[in-house]
Amino acid sequence: MDIARIEAAAQRLAGHARRTPLLGSPFLDEIARRRVLVKAECLQHTGSFKFRGAWSAISALPPETRARGIIAFSSGNHAQGIAAAAKLHGVPAVIIMPSDAPAAKVTGTRGLGAEVVPYDRATEDRDALGARLAQERGLALVKPFDDPEVIAGQGSCGLEIAEQAAEAGVTRADVLVCCGGGGLTSGIALALEARAPGLRVRPAEPEGFDDVRRSLASGRIERNAALSGNICDAIVTPQPGNLTFPIMKRLCGPGLAVTEDEALSAMALAFRHLKIVAEPGGAVALAAALFRGDELEGDAVICTVSGGNVDAGVFARALVLL
Amino acid sequence: MDIARIEAAAQRLAGHARRTPLLGSPFLDEIARRRVLVKAECLQHTGSFKFRGAWSAISALPPETRARGIIAFSSGNHAQGIAAAAKLHGVPAVIIMPSDAPAAKVTGTRGLGAEVVPYDRATEDRDALGARLAQERGLALVKPFDDPEVIAGQGSCGLEIAEQAAEAGVTRADVLVCCGGGGLTSGIALALEARAPGLRVRPAEPEGFDDVRRSLASGRIERNAALSGNICDAIVTPQPGNLTFPIMKRLCGPGLAVTEDEALSAMALAFRHLKIVAEPGGAVALAAALFRGDELEGDAVICTVSGGNVDAGVFARALVLL
Incomplete structure (x- = not known):
C-alpha cells in the first residue's frame, strides 16, 4: 500500500464520489476549547x-470479472456502498445479510438494486x-x-482532508477517525503521511x-470480548484487519474511546x-473531539463524521439530550 | 440590480461563505419521478x-460606517447571519428581537457575539x-x-447553482426557492438569468x-392575511419586497405552495x-419538488434547502412521519 494506489483510486473516483465539505461551528469550538473541523462523510453517496x-x-476489477457481478x-x-457502486457500473450485486438485519437496511440495499440473500x-x-454463490455465479x-x-478508496477521503x-490554515492537528476494521483509518493515515505529515x-x-x-497499545492484534450490545453497531468489528493493522501501527497515534451517551450527544x-x-x-470521533479534549494536543482537531444511516428512533434518542 | 453586483458580492464572499454542495439521492428521484438536486444552504455558516x-x-459598507456597528x-x-458576519468583520452588532422570541434563537444570536435588544x-x-438606537450609536x-x-449576496448562491x-449535466430545469420576502429568490433569479438561462x-x-x-399571479404586490400560525415561520413575511418583487415578476415562473405536513415530510x-x-x-421547496410534481415541467428539478435552524421538538415531529 502506498500513496500512488490512493491517488489512482482518487482518479477513478473523480466525478463519482462527492468531495464532502469540511464543516465547523464556533459553538463546537467553544465546547471543545479548540478549533474543530468535521469531515462530513455522511454527505457521501449512500450516506457513508x-x-x-x-x-x-x-x-479496479478487470472488466470481464466485474461484468459477472459483485458479492459482499x-x-x-458497506452493503449500500457496494450496491450503489455496482449499479452505477451496470453490474449485478449480491449482498449476504443476516435475516434479522433491520428492515430499513434491507429495503435500502434492495432499493439500490442489489439482490439481498438472507442467512440465519x-x-x-x-x-x-x-x-x-461466488463460485456458482462467478x-x-x-x-x-x-x-x-x-x-485506497477510503484514502481518497484523506487526500481531501489534507487539501x-x-x-483552513491547519497544518498540525490530531485527525480522529471513526474506526471499525480500520479501512478508513488506515487509508486516511496513508494519505496524510504523504500529503500532510503534520x-x-x-x-x-x-x-x-x-x-x-x-x-495499538499492545502492539499486536487484540479482539473485542463482545460483538453486540453497543449503539455504535456500524463500527463494532471483531478485531483490526491483517492489512489495516500494520498501517495503523506504523502511522497512528493512541486511540480514543467514548461512551454511548457521548456518541449520542455528539449526534445532537x-x-x-x-x-x-x-x-x-x-459520531464517535466528533464525541472524542468534544468530550475527550484532555487526551488531545494542539489548538485544532479534525474528525470524521463517517456515516449518517440512523433510524429515526435512535436519532430521536439523541435529540432529547439537547 | 445586475449580475455585476452579484459577482462583486461573490468576490467579497470568497473564502468566507461556504460553497454548499448540490446533493441528490436516487430515492428522492423515485419519489419525485424526476431527478432532484438539492442546494444544501443549511450547511452554510449559521445554518442558513x-x-x-x-x-x-x-x-460593502464604507469602513468608517462599518466600524460603528450594525443593527438589524x-x-x-437573519439575526444569526448578521451576528456572525459582524463578528468576523470585528464590528459590533445589535439585534432587535421580540421579547417572546424562542430562547434558543436569542441564545444563538448572543453566542455569535451580538447584543440582543428585546422589545415588547x-x-x-x-x-x-x-x-x-441607530441614531444614538451611529x-x-x-x-x-x-x-x-x-x-446580491443571496445571488452568489445562484452563481453556484449555475455551475x-x-x-451535473442539468441545463434546463425549474429551480424551486424557499421564499419569504424574496431576497434569495430574486438573487438566484438574477444570477441564473445571466449564467444559466435554461x-x-x-x-x-x-x-x-x-x-x-x-x-406573481395578479401582477401586483399582495399581502398575507395572517402573519403567524404556520410552522414555516422563517419564511412568513407580510408581502414581497419593493426591490425583490419587480425582479421576481420579470424572471420567475409561477409560485408553488405546500402544506405543513408536506414540509415536515420533506424534512424527514x-x-x-x-x-x-x-x-x-x-423545506418547502423540496416539498414542492417531491409532492407537487404535477405542477413542474422537465425531467429534473433543483431546489434549495435554505435553512436548518430547527428546534429538536419540531424535528422530532417530522421524524415520526417516516
Missing part, C-alpha cells in the same frame, strides 16, 4: 464513506454460503476493509469495543450546530 | 443562506426603537431582504401564506436520504 472503497474496488457480506453501510446467523455458515468478493483497493485542512491520525471507538486502541450537537445527520458509530 | 446577504451588505431586526436566521411586540414600536441598518447588497447544475426560478411558500405566488426525507437537517421553512 463506504461508497469510496466500494467504487474503488469495483472499478454486510448488514449496513444461528444455523447457516455465512462464509460457506458466500463461497458457494461473483467477485469485495471485503469491507481488508482489501488494498478498499483501503481542506491546508485551505496531521496525525488517531482511531476513535466505542468504550468496551476498543480493539484497535488496545491493539452535529444536528444543532452543523445541520448534518450522524449515526452513532459515525 | 442569510450569512451570504449579511456578509455582502456588511462588507430579526427573530431568526404589544407595547413598543420596533422601528422607532431601532431608529433611536449604527448601520441591514434589512433582511429589501437591500441591493443583500440580494453545479452544469457539472434554469427558471419559481418561489415556494406555505399554503395560506403564499403572498408571492398570488402577487432529507434526514433519511440526504443526511441534512432542514427547518420547516427551509
